[in-house]
Amino acid sequence: MGTERGLLIVLSGPSGAGKSTVIGALMRRRSDIRFSVSATTREPRPGEVDGVNYFFRTHEQFAQMLAQDAFLEHAEYVGNHYGTPSAPVEENLNAGYHVLLEIDVQGAAQVLQKRPDTVSVFLCPPSMAELERRLRGRGTDSEEKIQGRMDRARREYALAKNYAYIVVNDDAEKAAAELDAIIMAELCRSEIRLKTIMEGDRPI
């Protein structure tokens, strides 16, 4: 930490992978991670605070930010825009914090294209068989719905190969330990370490 620049980390994964639980466990292990706050054009819901839950922006403001290339990634859902503003991410990275973006596979693809040094992690359940067991174990879904969920999971898994790392969540603490190890290892990458050494008390 200290003057070292933080890592930009993208975390994706199918619903049911347990992202929130694993992130919670990771946060108890490390205090040097910040979450990105998204910008959106949708109306705030009761209790939502600007700059905490979202940066609430008008359509005009959002369009201006788009024109200024001010987003790491953005998307439109049912008439509203959502995006990850670059500026606060950069500020946190420069302050030495690792910034975690929990975004979907499309958003992740945009970030990876814009910032190839992003650390990308795909979180998934242990296997398709285990996912199917979990879905059937609920006992609430029709066969058709189960097959639909399995198809979607297969499509999402197919994109997992675009991520540098895959963390299998059969145990949230173990998954968090792996995420922690990925961060430690990425900080040891020679491109990053040589920079730190060069900027140290005596250049090589």
Place this chain on the structure above:
Amino acid sequence: MGTERGLLIVLSGPSGAGKSTVIGALMRRRSDIRFSVSATTREPRPGEVDGVNYFFRTHEQFAQMLAQDAFLEHAEYVGNHYGTPSAPVEENLNAGYHVLLEIDVQGAAQVLQKRPDTVSVFLCPPSMAELERRLRGRGTDSEEKIQGRMDRARREYALAKNYAYIVVNDDAEKAAAELDAIIMAELCRSEIRLKTIMEGDRPI
């Protein structure tokens, strides 16, 4: 572990980086690492055991192994040949052990060319300034000798960029924790994890 194939890990670094201490600390953390035993044409010294310290081979046997491309890397020093036989490395990897090769930068380059999936780690002291402080702190070397050592360290550092990771050893336990994290992270690489998932109880 289990049926997962182990990782081939190459560790290099200038003398004085503290490789032995860090490896000892790593071994206390993980029981799934094996060391490679080198083959050599030099005579066994008193107490050295064939297959433990080295595989002792005749020049003819060594030449035959070379002809069969049976080495991951090899070199000649003062009339004797030294090399890392591939077969025992492969056996350990297939049994799920990670195999650690502690070799110099030339040997590491050969291994990386032959096996691009090798995890390469360069171990170094915190900075050139620290190295110089350590060398001067000994109070035994002439100015010329100190400059010679510094020049050599600079040449070795220049090759550190060919390694995927650089671990800075200012504390052996911390350095071992980083090596451990690198192993954990490498096992999460999507190429490896997708293979494991595909070979699991249900292909994707």
